[in-house]
Amino acid sequence: MRKKKWTVVNQTHGFTLIEVLLSIMILSAVTTGMFMFFTNAMKYTTYNQGKTVAINIARGVLNYMERLDFENVKQYMQTEMDNRKEPFVKIDASSCHAPLFDDETVCRALLRPTINNVVYDENRIQVWLVPYNGEKWTELKNNPPLSLPEKLKMKIHSETSENSDSRLQNYLIRVYVTVRWGENDEDVEVLEGVIANETIR
Template sequence: MEEKNFSATRASKGFTLMEVLASITILSIVAIGMFSFFTNAMKYTTYNQGKTVAINIARGVLAYMERLDFAALKQYVDNEIQRSDKPFVHLDASYCDDLPLFGDNEQACKKILGPTINNVAYDETRIHVFLVPYNDSKTWDKLRESPPEEFPASLKKRISEESIKNPDPKLQNYLLKIYVIVRWGDRVDDSEWLEGVIANETIR
């Protein structure tokens, strides 16, 4: 009987420790990259959402202030500037129950100047209204020299570059300059701002 020789089959090789470690390292690098991508995407989305909300709030505040009685508002601004010797009047939600400017509807005032949106309370620390006499060069120079601390850098730059184009003093009786600032982040510069002019009802 013929004898057959059977050779043992060679066992297939497994992964070495170095190969396993290299694979883990590569997967970790890919995972970290993906995590950073999603983190940055979430930050960017939050950033844009904050800016959009702030701009919409500022527009609402500006529209609300434009509907107030101009004569009462102008008288209040003139008296406060004379009393405080500041080139502006600062208003926020804390004034809603103190000033007759806002009428009898205190709740409406607080909803405009202190709303809560997306579980974020935009109170008097976040929403600021500044009223400045129109076409008053002396007041304007003071404002440029010492702007309020609530002004973001972009607004300070805008004011420093702006000049009075029409020096007619009669316009002071019919117009008020207004700046609405809404801070959506933790820093002063995390703010959106709008500027406008409040006009006397007789020339609207």
């Protein structure tokens, strides 16, 4: 019988510690990148959801305001402007008892809704009535009150029409609806419309 020669080969099968550490580092970098991507996507989705809800609320409120009786709104606006000495009238959910609104329940449902467990109260939804009056418009544009949201001030300031035709105040009332949907002051959506006299609707 022949003797077999056994040779010892100094080969190892498997990974070295450096290879394992390197693969863990690469996996960590990829995982962190994916995590950041999904986190940013979630923030962006939440941001857009809030903005979309705000725009839809503002559209509903604007639609409701545009259907109100022009003469009632004009009379209410004139009385409030005379009492407050301001070139505009601010309406929110606390104003729903005013004679301007036929149904207080509908008014509260529009101006104080709860959507996605967020209560859009008086601090979040406001309606601003501005007459088509050149003098009042200039006053509002040049010296906007502190109570106006910043985005509304910018919108009014960027308006090019001067409302100089005094006949317009007999037929139109400008309406701005602001809805704050986030915690920051710039998280505000502004929609603009008009309440028109029934004779030109």
